[in-house]
Amino acid sequence: KQEVxxxxxxxxxxxxxxxxxxCSFTDSAIYNLQWFRQDPGKGLTSxxxxxxxxxxxxxxxxxxxxxxxxxxxxxxxxxxxxxxxATYLCAVPVVDSSYKLIFGSGTRLLVRP
Amino acid sequence: EPEVTQxxxxxxxxxxxxxxxxxVPLSDHLYxxxxxxxxxxxxxxxxxxxxxxISEKSEIFDDQFSVERPDGSNxxxxxxxxxxxxxxxxxxxxxxxxxxxxxxxxxxxxTVL
Numbered sequence: 001k002q003e004v005x006x007x008x009x010x011x012x013x014x015x016x017x018x019x020x021x022x023c024s025f026t027d028s029a030i031y032n033l034q035w036f037r038q039d040p041g042k043g044l045t046s047x048x049x050x051x052x053x054x055x056x057x058x059x060x061x062x063x064x065x066x067x068x069x070x071x072x073x074x075x076x077x078x079x080x081x082x083x084x085x086a087t088y089l090c091a092v093p094v095v096d097s098s099y100k101l102i103f104g105s106g107t108r109l110l111v112r113p
Numbered sequence: 114e115p116e117v118t119q120x121x122x123x124x125x126x127x128x129x130x131x132x133x134x135x136x137v138p139l140s141d142h143l144y145x146x147x148x149x150x151x152x153x154x155x156x157x158x159x160x161x162x163x164x165x166x167i168s169e170k171s172e173i174f175d176d177q178f179s180v181e182r183p184d185g186s187n188x189x190x191x192x193x194x195x196x197x198x199x200x201x202x203x204x205x206x207x208x209x210x211x212x213x214x215x216x217x218x219x220x221x222x223x224t225v226l
Contacts (some may be wrong), residue, residue, distance in 0.1 A: 011167075024136070031213060032213055034214070034215075036217075041202075041222070042219065042220070043216040043217055043218060043219035043220045044204060045217075046157070046214060046215075046216070046217070048215050049213065051213075089156065091156070093213070097169055098144070098146075098161035098163065098168040098169035099144065099161070099208065099215075100158040100161055100169060100171075100211075101146075101147065101148070101156075101158065101206075101215060103155050103156040103157075104155070105154075105168060106154045106155075
């Protein structure tokens, strides 16, 4: 059964710092991995989807990496800004299912001005 | 850019009442999902729907829950007799044929008193 874990649960950094969020999954047979952003009380905004055949995917200041064999993904945020403050979730679809997503519990990020 | 929409944004109901949560998926999408997130907990899969029938459901999705695509555009989640523990944010998602990204709506916050 696929399980997704994210560490740290919370992170507070000063503005401008580069940071890394971690996501691990127990079953390496994945199609892809998706990173989401969630603002308090709000919906899920898809940030990046990294295919199982890819090692990295970039969008602006965000870079996601994937190491299937070790069951890990990282989300790198460069030059963090207060507007990056949110909860970041990773999710993987379950193979041989209706493509339902299994989510991690998220990392709550606070970027201090 | 087209978006998945959900109504209402917030629903307050009394325990034992029926509620219907509505979603309008993207027009060319054929796969539909409901997820929920109890406050402070992970986003959890409830049900997936394709070709006018449930393709997969979780153990959470018991006889109190039902889904329907009544008119070819709306996708609804009905909870027949709400319980206190049904209080959560409910997210609808949709996916196009052959696509690997699920597009999420903004969510409906359900509060059961």
